[in-house]
Amino acid sequence: MPRLTPTLLGLLALLSAFTPLSIDMYLPALPVIATELRASAGDIQLTLSAFLLAFGFGQIFYGPSGDRFGRRPVILTGLASYILASIGCAFAAEAGHLVALRLLQGLAACGGVVLARTMVRDLAEKDQAARAMSLMHACSSIAPMLAPLIGGQVLWFFGWRAIFWVLAGIGVIAWTLAYIRLPETLRPEYRQPLHLGAVLKRYGELVRHRAFMGYALTGGFQFAALFSFLSGSPFVFIERYGIAPRLYGVIFAVQVVFLTAGSLANARFVPRVGADRMLRRAVIVPALAGPAMLVMGLIEARTGAIGLWPFLPLFVLQIAANSFVGANAMALALQRYPHMAGTASSLMGVMQFGLGALFGTIVGQAFAGSTVPMTTAMGVAGLLCFMSNRLLVGRSG
Numbered sequence: 001m002p003r004l005t006p007t008l009l010g011l012l013a014l015l016s017a018f019t020p021l022s023i024d025m026y027l028p029a030l031p032v033i034a035t036e037l038r039a040s041a042g043d044i045q046l047t048l049s050a051f052l053l054a055f056g057f058g059q060i061f062y063g064p065s066g067d068r069f070g071r072r073p074v075i076l077t078g079l080a081s082y083i084l085a086s087i088g089c090a091f092a093a094e095a096g097h098l099v100a101l102r103l104l105q106g107l108a109a110c111g112g113v114v115l116a117r118t119m120v121r122d123l124a125e126k127d128q129a130a131r132a133m134s135l136m137h138a139c140s141s142i143a144p145m146l147a148p149l150i151g152g153q154v155l156w157f158f159g160w161r162a163i164f165w166v167l168a169g170i171g172v173i174a175w176t177l178a179y180i181r182l183p184e185t186l187r188p189e190y191r192q193p194l195h196l197g198a199v200l201k202r203y204g205e206l207v208r209h210r211a212f213m214g215y216a217l218t219g220g221f222q223f224a225a226l227f228s229f230l231s232g233s234p235f236v237f238i239e240r241y242g243i244a245p246r247l248y249g250v251i252f253a254v255q256v257v258f259l260t261a262g263s264l265a266n267a268r269f270v271p272r273v274g275a276d277r278m279l280r281r282a283v284i285v286p287a288l289a290g291p292a293m294l295v296m297g298l299i300e301a302r303t304g305a306i307g308l309w310p311f312l313p314l315f316v317l318q319i320a321a322n323s324f325v326g327a328n329a330m331a332l333a334l335q336r337y338p339h340m341a342g343t344a345s346s347l348m349g350v351m352q353f354g355l356g357a358l359f360g361t362i363v364g365q366a367f368a369g370s371t372v373p374m375t376t377a378m379g380v381a382g383l384l385c386f387m388s389n390r391l392l393v394g395r396s397g
Contacts, residue, residue: 002183004123004132011181012119013136014174015075015112017143018082021170022051022109023230024147024252028245029160030234036160039095041235045364047095047102048231049357054106055113056353062111063118063346064202068194071115071122071342072184078111079175086168090161112174114342114349121334121341122185130275130331134267137327138260148249155245192340202343212333212344214392218283218385219329220351225286225381226322227356229315232363232374240369241308251312258316262323275328282324283389289317290382297375311371318378325385355381 002008026033034044066074085105092098120132154162192198206212237243237251270278293314300306330348337344359377366373 002123002185004120007181008119008183009132009136011177012116014177015116016136018109018171018174019055019113020143021147022105022167023048024143025151025154025167026160026163027230027234027252028148028152028238028249029155029163031238032155032245033098033160034095037092037095037098041239041367042365043095044098045231045361045367046099049361049364050099050103051106051109052227052353052357052360054103055110056350056357058107058110059114059346059349059353061346062114063342063344063349064192064194064199066111066115066118066186066342067190067192067340070184070186070191071119072178072182075112075115075178075182076175078108079171079178081108083168083171083175084108086164086171090164090168110349110353112178114345117330117334117349118342118345119185121331121345122187127271127275127331129334130270130278130328131267133327133331134263134270134323137323138263138267142260146253148252149246152246152249186342190340192343199343202340203347206337206344206347209336211393212336214388215279215329215333216348216351217388217392218279219326219333219348220355221381221385221388222283222286222322222325222329223352224355224359225290225318225378225385227360228363228374228377228381229319231360232367232371232377233315235364235367236371236374237308240371243308255316255319258320259323262320263327266324266327270328275332278324279328279332279393280389282321282328283386285321286318286325286382287386288382289314289321290379292379293318293375294379297371297379301370301372311375318382 030044030048031041033039033047034041037044062074062078082105085101085108088101089098089105092101116136117133120129120136124132150166151163154166192202233252234248237248238245243251266278293311296306296311296314330345333348334341334344359381363373363377
């Protein structure tokens with residue numbers, strides 16, 4: 001059985017980075033794409049929601065496939081499909097075409113992400129897995145830190161279509177490295193049948209487990225807060241407050257610095273404190289920051305007296321909480337299921353990205369020039385994250 005070496009962890013981090021790369025790199029271009037394709041903000045926001053929906057629900061198939069055929073062949077197939085879908089996005093002629101191609105891109109991208117988490121579970125247990133996932137997340141956080149900056153510069157010099165050519169190139173690099181260096185981590189005795197009845201039985205077992213669902217919803221609603229921000233912030237920052245796309249990329253990068261610092265802090269303290277206690281403490285942050293920005297958003301919409309900058313500390317707090325909530329919730333949810341880790345990781349991903357797409361779509365469709373849709377969605381998601389942990393997981397998990 002391979003070991004979870006720093007080299008392997010770095011490669012898994014690269015596979016996990018396709019989520020922020022595919023989302024964050026083109027965020028500064030959303031208003032430009034809307035103008036060039038003669039579409040509304042809501043129509044172009046659907047390109048983000050389509051990616052998230054496909055990314056989330058596509059994991060239903062990748063996890064069980066990884067439990068049957070192994071992690072490596074499924075990852076390589078997904079990466080090859082991602083390259084082709086990204087090239088297609090570069091040639092999109094209208095908003096509907098781009099939505100459909102982003103759907104395909106999301107379906108292709110999720111294989112590497114869900115099975116990277118699964119490979120960590122194959123090679124580590126509970127607190128060690130939480131630490132490894134935090135370190136992997138810290139490494140992959142380079143992607144959302146650099147992606148908007150790169151996207152803003154590519155947009156400025158070459159136009160928005162070049163962004164998707166850059167994504168295709170990154171896909172080629174990832175496929176090559178995975179083909180050369182990625183080992184198989186699925187134990188032969190853990191291979192599961194892929195026929196429908198067996199897959200549904202495994203999913204049913206997970207859904208009936210109260211603590212698993214508690215961890216999944218805790219991580220899912222925190223993801224929903226993050227994607228509410230991703231969906232709404234380009235239009236709030238750029239259109240509502242007149243921030244230049246390149247400056248938006250800088251502000252976004254600052255947010256990710258705190259996200260990365262949180263991942264490193266979680267990796268350092270979780271072996272001593274324990275993943276359960278870290279998670280119980282972490283969910284307090286979105287429970288306080290979310291409602292605070294909800295109230296401020298309503299006041300700003302009525303009076304216009306607050307402005308953008310007072311919101312930034314609250315955005316930082318709620319987004320940075322993902323570093324503590326996501327890794328610990330994932331590790332704790334997967335610890336009981338080594339025999340079907342791919343399936344369990346899939347269900348976690350489906351719930352996370354399904355909730356993210358739902359909240360993101362609502363924010364995008366409701367945008368009418370104010371911060372209210374985004375701040376309300378983040379506030380509600382923060383409260384539901386806290387309630388899922390306290391009511392479903394409890395103290396014991």
